[in-house]
Amino acid sequence: MTDFALTRAAFDRPAGVIYLDGNSLGAMPRAAAARVEHTIRAEWGERLIRAWNEAGWMAQPPRVGDRIGRLIGAPAGSVVVGDTLSIKVYQALAAALAMRPDRRVVLSDSGNFPTDLYIAQGLLDTLGQGHELRVVAPEAVAQAITDDVAVTLLTEVDYRTGRLHDMAALTARAHAAGALAIWDLAHSAGAIPVDVAGAKADFAVGCTYKYLNGGPGAPAFIYVSPEHVDAAQPALAGWMGHEKPFAFDPDYRPGAGIERMRVGTPPVIALAALEAALDVWDGVDMADVRAASIRLSERFIDSVESAGPTLVLASPRDPAARGSQVSFRHPDAYAIMAALIARGVIGDVRAPDILRFGFTPLYLTEEEVVQGAVILAEIMRTEAWRDPRFQARQAVT
Amino acid sequence: MTDFALTRAAFDRPAGVIYLDGNSLGAMPRAAAARVEHTIRAEWGERLIRAWNEAGWMAQPPRVGDRIGRLIGAPAGSVVVGDTLSIKVYQALAAALAMRPDRRVVLSDSGNFPTDLYIAQGLLDTLGQGHELRVVAPEAVAQAITDDVAVTLLTEVDYRTGRLHDMAALTARAHAAGALAIWDLAHSAGAIPVDVAGAKADFAVGCTYKYLNGGPGAPAFIYVSPEHVDAAQPALAGWMGHEKPFAFDPDYRPGAGIERMRVGTPPVIALAALEAALDVWDGVDMADVRAASIRLSERFIDSVESAGPTLVLASPRDPAARGSQVSFRHPDAYAIMAALIARGVIGDVRAPDILRFGFTPLYLTEEEVVQGAVILAEIMRTEAWRDPRFQARQAVT
Numbered sequence: 001m002t003d004f005a006l007t008r009a010a011f012d013r014p015a016g017v018i019y020l021d022g023n024s025l026g027a028m029p030r031a032a033a034a035r036v037e038h039t040i041r042a043e044w045g046e047r048l049i050r051a052w053n054e055a056g057w058m059a060q061p062p063r064v065g066d067r068i069g070r071l072i073g074a075p076a077g078s079v080v081v082g083d084t085l086s087i088k089v090y091q092a093l094a095a096a097l098a099m100r101p102d103r104r105v106v107l108s109d110s111g112n113f114p115t116d117l118y119i120a121q122g123l124l125d126t127l128g129q130g131h132e133l134r135v136v137a138p139e140a141v142a143q144a145i146t147d148d149v150a151v152t153l154l155t156e157v158d159y160r161t162g163r164l165h166d167m168a169a170l171t172a173r174a175h176a177a178g179a180l181a182i183w184d185l186a187h188s189a190g191a192i193p194v195d196v197a198g199a200k201a202d203f204a205v206g207c208t209y210k211y212l213n214g215g216p217g218a219p220a221f222i223y224v225s226p227e228h229v230d231a232a233q234p235a236l237a238g239w240m241g242h243e244k245p246f247a248f249d250p251d252y253r254p255g256a257g258i259e260r261m262r263v264g265t266p267p268v269i270a271l272a273a274l275e276a277a278l279d280v281w282d283g284v285d286m287a288d289v290r291a292a293s294i295r296l297s298e299r300f301i302d303s304v305e306s307a308g309p310t311l312v313l314a315s316p317r318d319p320a321a322r323g324s325q326v327s328f329r330h331p332d333a334y335a336i337m338a339a340l341i342a343r344g345v346i347g348d349v350r351a352p353d354i355l356r357f358g359f360t361p362l363y364l365t366e367e368e369v370v371q372g373a374v375i376l377a378e379i380m381r382t383e384a385w386r387d388p389r390f391q392a393r394q395a396v397t
Numbered sequence: 398m399t400d401f402a403l404t405r406a407a408f409d410r411p412a413g414v415i416y417l418d419g420n421s422l423g424a425m426p427r428a429a430a431a432r433v434e435h436t437i438r439a440e441w442g443e444r445l446i447r448a449w450n451e452a453g454w455m456a457q458p459p460r461v462g463d464r465i466g467r468l469i470g471a472p473a474g475s476v477v478v479g480d481t482l483s484i485k486v487y488q489a490l491a492a493a494l495a496m497r498p499d500r501r502v503v504l505s506d507s508g509n510f511p512t513d514l515y516i517a518q519g520l521l522d523t524l525g526q527g528h529e530l531r532v533v534a535p536e537a538v539a540q541a542i543t544d545d546v547a548v549t550l551l552t553e554v555d556y557r558t559g560r561l562h563d564m565a566a567l568t569a570r571a572h573a574a575g576a577l578a579i580w581d582l583a584h585s586a587g588a589i590p591v592d593v594a595g596a597k598a599d600f601a602v603g604c605t606y607k608y609l610n611g612g613p614g615a616p617a618f619i620y621v622s623p624e625h626v627d628a629a630q631p632a633l634a635g636w637m638g639h640e641k642p643f644a645f646d647p648d649y650r651p652g653a654g655i656e657r658m659r660v661g662t663p664p665v666i667a668l669a670a671l672e673a674a675l676d677v678w679d680g681v682d683m684a685d686v687r688a689a690s691i692r693l694s695e696r697f698i699d700s701v702e703s704a705g706p707t708l709v710l711a712s713p714r715d716p717a718a719r720g721s722q723v724s725f726r727h728p729d730a731y732a733i734m735a736a737l738i739a740r741g742v743i744g745d746v747r748a749p750d751i752l753r754f755g756f757t758p759l760y761l762t763e764e765e766v767v768q769g770a771v772i773l774a775e776i777m778r779t780e781a782w783r784d785p786r787f788q789a790r791q792a793v794t
């Protein structure tokens with residue numbers, strides 16, 4: 001049983017703030033600064049180059065990968081950490097396409113996060129082999145998995161609406177059509193129970209600065225199914241993915257297993273912050289997180305809707321069809337969010353009209369959620385957002 | 398005039414250590430830990446998502462890029478920071494090849510750092526268009542720049558021997574043959590004066606954890622000549638390189654200028670450490686660094702050679718033909734280095750037989766260098782390295 005009092009105590013959060021944006025940037029684990037300071041002063045400062053071995057820096061990416069693996073249903077040795085999510089999407093897609101040389105279609109949906117689509121476009125343009133990026137509506141994906149699809153590239157949880165894809169069903173459908181399935185878990189890891197192995201995902205990627213609380217710009221992760229990993233050809237053939245990086249062999253030979261998905265020198269300092277964040281996850285059961293997340297988000301929807309009809313739910317009403325966020329639509333979303341933030345309730349906005357709220361039971365209480373909804377209702381009732389100082393807000397992350 | 402007493406005071410170094418490996422991992426700037434702690438506690442912890450705008454995180458990559466640009470002769474707005482050097486090599490090579498669609502040869506040399514060759518192999522395999530990676534001896538490069546070469550991919554300073562390429566001459570030769578020139582400045586930036594604009598380099602890439610002292614795994618940088626940048630097609634088309642990342646446009650449109658070479662979310666915490674490191678470079682003149690580096694390395698060579706003939710200089714004897722490192726060959730290089738490190742003198746080894754020593758005037762004194770050479774001479778005279786505990790050493794970074 002997860003002890004949420006314990007996990008809450010592991011975060012330092014600013015006074016006077018109700019933080020409903022952990023789906024964009026997770027809150028700061030109390031131990032992060034000290035852990036990073038140790039890495040900087042005691043490891044880098046004192047041990048210098050020797051820390052690569054003595055402090056275990058070189059083994060960090062697979063070690064941290066295994067800790068994330070536990071949260072997404074990946075077996076040990078199948079996840080590695082590094083780079084950004086965009087880079088990890090590129091690696092997964094390049095490897096998957098090489099495994100389906102006779103097919104030319106990458107299938108995605110219009111609810112996917114744009115960088116996934118951009119990275120796919122960039123890769124397909126670079127390949128110059130006549131591939132097509134086919135983008136359909138999220139609800140049309142299952143039917144669109146036809147026999148010409150090489151790879152499905154889908155994000156499990158829609159970043160705008162929180163709509164949840166059925167990973168196991170769509171993966172089965174992809175396999176039945178002879179395609180491979182890549183899953184982006186940006187809004188899933190640490191948000192909902194994920195079982196990449198059970199769902200038979202071929203590749204999965206994700207970031208660690210949202211629900212996992214790894215810090216701004218924390219490194220990404222990639223999972224490759226053990227069934228494929230030794231056949232996966234790394235397009236980004238960096239030295240850290242080489243079988244023997246320090247042999248300085250002139251020819252690239254991919255390392256065993258998931259190690260081949262490493263690229264360059266690991267981001268040691270960022271990984272220290274991420275490790276402190278992952279300590280909080282020890283002893284946390286994702287089923288408990290899911291139950292708490294549903295309780296919080298249902299409570300929030302009820303409170304907002306009971307205050308009046310001006311905000312229109314953009315997320316699925318059925319909690320089983322949502323991730324760990326709730327969105328509402330309003331033409332003045334930006335101004336409303338600015339007014340809300342001025343009152344200490346932090347969510348964010350996605351163009352053109354989405355107000356987005358994330359629910360992170362590791363540090364968020366039901367009282368905070370209710371209080372956030374009360375303040376939102378008050379802003380809607382008084383139309384406080386019409387104040388000119390709230391009208392010019394720009395979106396960010 | 399650079400005040401090296403001032404720069405030395407800006408570093409914290411362990412007592413009892415003579416550090417001749419700043420060419421692999423630079424020493425720790427005294428301000429790094431506090432700067433990172435501020436980013437973690439005051440920015441991430443207190444401002445949470447708001448810090449993307451309020452703390453300037455979003456603008457960090459080009460701002461830090463400009464600070465590095467000053468050290469490599471790049472005009473403002475032509476350098477951006479992020480990812481690893483391997484990724485930046487991939488970006489530069491993919492963009493350059495797309496600008497020479499009628500040619501199929503990438504020319505490099507056997508002194509190049511292996512990851513550059515691996516990344517090129519990975520890209521060429523991915524392209525599948527019959528490109529050839531042609532690798533010649535470093536001294537044969539000029540003659541090998543023939544009319545079929547699309548791109549030269551060269552590292553200015555050889556990581557093993559310190560041998561320096563003539564960037565301006567080879568670039569001119571590449572251009573005369575209709576090729577583009579990519580320069581890897583991993584062992585140049587902060588080590589020697591570099592003038593990418595004066596040399597007319599088309600692309601340049603480098604890392605920041607060596608002479609620039611940005612910390613383990615610090616992010617890399619890329620320079621694209623202003624002449625090319627608006628035509629350079631990003632293969633790694635991540636959202637941060639999009640013209641309007643927060644429009645969440647389904648189609649990728651590259652950003653103006655160097656911004657298009659951004660990929661994913663910036664590594665904020667790592668960038669904070671790098672910024673502290675770059676503060677030390679304010680007021681530093683690369684010509685002074687070069688003069689001091691030559692003084693230190695000449696002094697080291699003289700001391701080592703006067704002690705006996707067992708260590709054979711692997712670096713060019715002419716300091717004008719070397720970067721800021723000196724290497725010696727010996728069949729028992731690993732054991733010798735292990736014995737040296739046990740005595741507090743830290744250099745490193747490159748397979749099979751290279752002992753490598755870096756000279757970093759920002760924090761290294763002439764007394765330390767002489768003392769390091771004295772200890773090395775003593776180890777060679779007494780054959781202390783024959784001790785079995787020194788015989789099993791493994792190389793790292």
